[in-house]
Amino acid sequence: MLKNKKNTLTLAAICFSSLMFGLEISSVPVLLPGLEKLLHGSFSDVQWIMNAYTIACTTVLMATGTLADRYGRKRVFVMGLVLFGITSLFCGLATTMSVLIMSRFLQGLGGGIMLICQIAILSHQFQEGRQRSRAFAMWGIVFGTGLGFGPVIGGLILSFASWKWVFLVHFPLSILTLGFALAGIKESRNTQAQQLDVWGMILLSLAVFALTYFIIQGPVLGFGSISALLILAGSVIAFLLFLYAEKISPQPMFDFTVFRVPDFSGAVIGSVGMNFCFWPFMIYLPIYFQGVLGYNGVLAGTVLLAYTLPTLVVPPLAERLLLRYRPGVVIPLGLFSIGMGFILMWLGIHATHPGWVSMLPGTLVSGIGLGLCNTPVTNTTTGSVSANRAGMASGIDMSARLITLAVNIALMGLVLSKGIYAHLKGIFNERFSAEQLQLMAEKIAAGNFTGLNEKFPEMNILDPGGYIAHSALSYGFELLTLFGGIGVWLLALVSFYIFKPAAGKAVFR
Structure with a gap:
């Protein structure tokens, strides 16, 4: 008792x-x-x-x-x-x-x-x-x-x-x-x-932080500036030192020999694919619902349930499919479904009357795709190696997810702001400087139209109804959904190729 x-x-x-x-x-x-x-x-x-x-x-x-x-x-x-x-x-x-x-x-x-x-x-x-x-x-x-x-x-x-x-x-x-x-x-x-692999932990963290910092702060620093390039070089050097540290360590944090197992490598690509667009886009989707569609916090959160709830319902089905078919079918299929969902969301943004109804098919299909991938990826990464390496394999899987998430939160933010910038530049041409347009794009990307009008009073005259700002944000999300959909489809192809039974031997050497 x-x-x-x-x-x-x-x-x-x-x-x-x-x-x-x-x-x-x-x-x-x-x-x-x-x-x-x-x-x-x-x-x-x-x-x-x-x-x-x-x-x-x-x-x-x-x-x-x-x-x-x-x-x-x-x-x-x-x-x-x-x-x-x-x-x-x-x-x-x-x-x-x-x-x-x-x-x-x-x-x-x-x-x-x-x-x-x-x-x-x-x-x-x-x-x-x-x-x-x-x-x-x-x-x-x-x-x-x-x-x-x-x-x-x-x-x-x-x-x-x-x-x-x-x-x-x-x-x-x-x-x-x-x-x-x-x-x-x-x-x-x-x-x-x-x-404890102290050097491996420090070097990997520095590499991820520096790359993320480069992407997020790049528009402010200037991607071609000396400071930005030094940060990028620091990220590359830290990552190369991490690879060397893991190679010479008697008990490495990451044992890269497991990548010689095709099932493990294909599943890790699945981890990367799930976090390439699905979870990072969840950070920005409320901005679309609130900034473009005008929903309040409760309605935006409720609509997001269509995006997240399938991830709870679908995993039991995914496990059954995994028993019937090999992971080389289920995981790429899940990634393909995530990508299809993003393409459907792109179409939803293009709809005559965009709203939660036009976005519903895409959010549901993406959530179903994530549900198809999630547990099969974990089961495959841990099940494709010996029992004494399962913990390390699980760590690589989780690291791949979190690193991809961190980098792609930054990357998606960059795509969104650059799309808005391009839209504004096409409309205002020479009326504003590049620095002003970039600041406008960042305000719009965050859904802060009030701050935009306070910073640029002339916008009240040029765009009294806020139509240009809303259309710029909508255009940014068009690019974002295309970026996510095409990117995860490419990863689905890579995963399918690595899993391909015809390979018959290790894909990574």
Whole structure:
């Protein structure tokens, strides 16, 4: 009886922490159009609010598993939970963009620590077959619920309270979760834990951060400027040093020999494809719903359910398809469906009367595609290597997802702002300088039309109804959906080719 009670408390702690992690990814995008105005930030600040969290998760991803094995999974989990709770409080009390971004980075460190420890704790405490399956199923459902319903929860909080409560709510939830964790989780360690790959962790994080910084700050610095090129060179050098460090390390964070397994390589391309456009676009989709269609936070969050809910419903079907067909069919099919959804959204933006109805087919098909990919990718990456390398394979899979997410949040923001810039330049020609047009594009990309009129009073005369600004934002989203759709289709082809059974041997040497 005591054991069952402890297991119940443990499962409650793990589920609450996974719920909070999922909510902090999917509920925040609904706030972004308003935060740019409320905290007087820029479009790049809006991107950093999400990317700071993602990059921080990537930074601690591989280190956490090693530290938890060595010093205790419960101890490290509690540390991550406390950090997440305190920094959520900092996020909610932030009064400037810089404070919010730094708090989001620290919050992401706590979130990443919690995420990695969740799986290790469940694996240790639930070892009986049926009980283990139920525990992991419950964890997956709650985590998916946080991701799926996050947009509408964020919209409701934004409408009936302050944006601050999207962050502040996690402080009392963290205290509750901490109580469950201390009472239920049993401490566990791995006495044969591998050494921490410090250099690998640092170099990979620097490479991702520098590349993301180059993309986001490039329009301000000038992509051809000395400072921008030095940042890009720093990213390349850090990545090359990371590859060298992993090659000479006796216990590397990434063992690249696993890429000789076609199923593993094809599945990792699936990880990249899922996060190439689906999750990054979720950051910008609320801007379209609110900035172009004029929806409020609740309606925008509700419409986003069509985008996220299929990711909860489809995975059981994906698992059945995986049993019947090989992953080389299911994963590329999922990527192709995501791309098809983006093309349908492009058509929806082009509709005579664009709205949630015209966007519905695309959002649904993209969500179905993500659902087809998600669990097959995880199962294939861990199942295509030996059992003693499954943890490392899972780490590569998660790293591929988070790194692709961070880079493509920045890349999609660049495509959106450049599309708006091109549209404005075609209309105003020589009336405004390139710097003014770029500033206009960033204001419009963030959905801040009020800030645009305050910064450029002449826009009230030239565009009194805001038609040009709205059409420029719509044009930017046309390019964004095409970019996402075509890009993920190319990745689907690469994945299908790598999986191709005719290869018969390793694709990567």
